[in-house]
Amino acid sequence: MARPRTTLLILAVLSILVLAGSIRYGAIDFSLSDITAALRSLVGGPEPTLDQRIFLELRLPRAILCLLVGAALGVGGTLMQALFRNPIVEPGLVGTSSGAALGSALFFVLGGILDIGMSIWSLPIAACIGGVVATYLVFILARSREDGRASIVMLLLTGLAINALALSAIGFLTYIARDPQARSITFWSLGTLSGANWKSVAIVAVSTIGGTLLALRYAKQLNALMIGEEEAVYLGVNVNKLKWIILSINVVIVAVATAFTGVISFIGLIVPHILRMLLGADNRYLIIGSAFMGAIILSLADLIARFSLRPAELPIGIVTSAVGVPVFIYLLRRRQYVF
Amino acid sequence: MLEARDVTFTVGGRELLSGISASFEPGKLHLIIGPNGAGKSTLIKQLARLTRPMTGAVLYEEEDVADVGEAVLARKRAVLSQAIEVAFPLSVREVVMMGRYPHFGGSPGPLDHKLVDQLMDFVDVTEFASRNYQTLSGGERQRVNFARVLAQVWPSDHGTAGFPKCRYLFLDEPLTFLDIHHQIDFMKKVRDFAAAPDAVTIGVVHDLNLAARFADRLYMLKGGRIIAAGEPTQVLTAKLIREVFSVEPQFVETTEGIHLIFG
Numbered sequence: 113m114a115r116p117r118t119t120l121l122i123l124a125v126l127s128i129l130v131l132a133g134s135i136r137y138g139a140i141d142f143s144l145s146d147i148t149a150a151l152r153s154l155v156g157g158p159e160p161t162l163d164q165r166i167f168l169e170l171r172l173p174r175a176i177l178c179l180l181v182g183a184a185l186g187v188g189g190t191l192m193q194a195l196f197r198n199p200i201v202e203p204g205l206v207g208t209s210s211g212a213a214l215g216s217a218l219f220f221v222l223g224g225i226l227d228i229g230m231s232i233w234s235l236p237i238a239a240c241i242g243g244v245v246a247t248y249l250v251f252i253l254a255r256s257r258e259d260g261r262a263s264i265v266m267l268l269l270t271g272l273a274i275n276a277l278a279l280s281a282i283g284f285l286t287y288i289a290r291d292p293q294a295r296s297i298t299f300w301s302l303g304t305l306s307g308a309n310w311k312s313v314a315i316v317a318v319s320t321i322g323g324t325l326l327a328l329r330y331a332k333q334l335n336a337l338m339i340g341e342e343e344a345v346y347l348g349v350n351v352n353k354l355k356w357i358i359l360s361i362n363v364v365i366v367a368v369a370t371a372f373t374g375v376i377s378f379i380g381l382i383v384p385h386i387l388r389m390l391l392g393a394d395n396r397y398l399i400i401g402s403a404f405m406g407a408i409i410l411s412l413a414d415l416i417a418r419f420s421l422r423p424a425e426l427p428i429g430i431v432t433s434a435v436g437v438p439v440f441i442y443l444l445r446r447r448q449y450v451f
Numbered sequence: 452m453l454e455a456r457d458v459t460f461t462v463g464g465r466e467l468l469s470g471i472s473a474s475f476e477p478g479k480l481h482l483i484i485g486p487n488g489a490g491k492s493t494l495i496k497q498l499a500r501l502t503r504p505m506t507g508a509v510l511y512e513e514e515d516v517a518d519v520g521e522a523v524l525a526r527k528r529a530v531l532s533q534a535i536e537v538a539f540p541l542s543v544r545e546v547v548m549m550g551r552y553p554h555f556g557g558s559p560g561p562l563d564h565k566l567v568d569q570l571m572d573f574v575d576v577t578e579f580a581s582r583n584y585q586t587l588s589g590g591e592r593q594r595v596n597f598a599r600v601l602a603q604v605w606p607s608d609h610g611t612a613g614f615p616k617c618r619y620l621f622l623d624e625p626l627t628f629l630d631i632h633h634q635i636d637f638m639k640k641v642r643d644f645a646a647a648p649d650a651v652t653i654g655v656v657h658d659l660n661l662a663a664r665f666a667d668r669l670y671m672l673k674g675g676r677i678i679a680a681g682e683p684t685q686v687l688t689a690k691l692i693r694e695v696f697s698v699e700p701q702f703v704e705t706t707e708g709i710h711l712i713f714g
Binding site: 197198199332335336337338339340342343345346347348349350388392393394396 | 499501521522523524525526528529530532535536537538539540541542545546549550552553558603
């Protein structure tokens with residue numbers, strides 16, 4: 113059993129290396145002395161210079177948010193695939209992400225008008241509601257009239273329709289929006305980390321880390337599900353309860369991440385796929401591994417997004433789609449998986 | 452001891468099981484026979500508490516199992532189903548280890564590893580231990596799953612405290628995909644398992660000759676009812692076989708006992 117543990121350790125080390133690269137390079141590069149001076153100013157060192165403040169208030173939260181969002185999307189993908197026993201499901205495909213983006217956009221546009229009491233949790237809650245409603249709609253509409261089961265083909269097609277609906281609603285909202293934050297349709301539909309700050313880091317950290325740790329407790333039950341729902345029952349799993357718990361964890365971690373970054377697709381698809389080749393299908397390793405792998409891949413995508421048009425940047429969703437779509441098509445064309 | 456009391460089960464207005472009453476003692480091999488659609492698999496699922504009866508009850512050691520928690524039951528009851536597919540590439544060893552899932556919390560202990568090794572050896576799949584389950588043939592998969600369910604109901608060192616005291620093994624057409632050598636080998640192993648004084652073993656088989664040879668008690672099912680029950684010689688009569696299976700049997704004397712041929 114040393115091999116999966118070693119792989120996880122390597123992934124953890126790689127995440128730290130990627131984080132280091134991600135805080136050092138970008139629109140402007142920070143030297144190591146800048147970085148250490150900036151960090152020292154936090155613990156009572158001399159006042160930070162302007163550059164150092166840019167580092168502390170923009171670069172560092174962005175890099176950490178990127179790790180957390182990548183982890184959330186990776187874990188979300190792994191959970192969805194384990195639950196549906198199919199490697200082509202991911203939160204972006206079944207409406208969770210676009211629903212969450214719509215919930216957040218609604219919050220920005222209507223929240224100002226309605227003047228509801230706002231706390232830092234209002235936005236993530238709005239995103240969760242959007243994510244839950246859209247995901248629930250996809251599952252209800254995809255269900256067969258005969259046996260009440262949702263086939264994968266129906267799920268994907270219904271997801272496509274709900275995604276399109278959510279994105280056009282977002283388009284409408286951004287069109288009428290006054291709030292500059294909600295004005296950019298690019299933000300919601302293509303995903304970007306440029307709005308990162310320490311508040312978003314804290315909120316996403318709570319949901320992602322909490323959700324992942326909770327999901328780990330169900331890893332064994334998700335493994336049992338791999339040999340079929342009936343067999344899982346015989347192995348002592350309360351399958352209906354498991355489905356609800358896992359779906360809820362998934363919606364919360366993905367929706368909260370999406371609230372601050374917009375829709376970033378295909379991370380949840382690629383990450384479990386690569387990991388199964390490295391680690392095998394055992395969810396006890398896969399869940400924690402997909403947190404690291406998601407963080408690594410999204411950080412690399414973010415570096416590409418920041419470098420390719422330097423000093424301007426690409427929306428990160430363009431980068432993840434460019435890599436994710438070929439993987440998706442490859443998986444679709446493989447005959448090994450039955451739909 | 453397992454008892455079915457007047458179990459009736461209806462799906463979509465169709466009665467799949469009607470008034471099934473039977474008791475299954477430990478230490479004996481109970482086999483269910485019957486034509487297609489007789490309700491054999493449905494009965495197994497009822498007895499193993501996958502589904503609950505509409506009326507009547509299934510009792511394990513005189514306690515109704517309808518409301519017993521999944522996790523409690525899973526430590527003492529295993530079911531070998533037909534044609535198990537695994538959704539993702541898993542090694543044979545991991546599939547067998549699943550049988551131990553109800554018994555350990557976080558990670559398997561040394562005893563779990565040892566038992567899995569022994570059982571893979573027992574069903575002769577050790578050479579595939581690290582192979583991907585999805586690449587195995589139907590018969591090989593069946594043996595792997597046999598090891599898995601045996602691992603689940605293997606006598607544990609935790610003692611027999613708590614409910615239920617007996618161990619329950621259900622087999623739903625376990626011989627499908629097995630070649631003749633492995634069919635006989637399988638039935639011998641099941642008979643040995645069933646001989647344990649705390650083992651309640653109930654299976655469905657199609658081959659009447661294997662059923663006659665290995666069963667301690669036979670149950671003949673038709674249209675969701677038990678038509679006949681008893682020792683194989685009492686149940687496998689020309690009249691009943693004709694009536695239930697619509698074939699004409701001949702009884703041939705062989706060195707292994709009576710053998711059935713069908714016309």
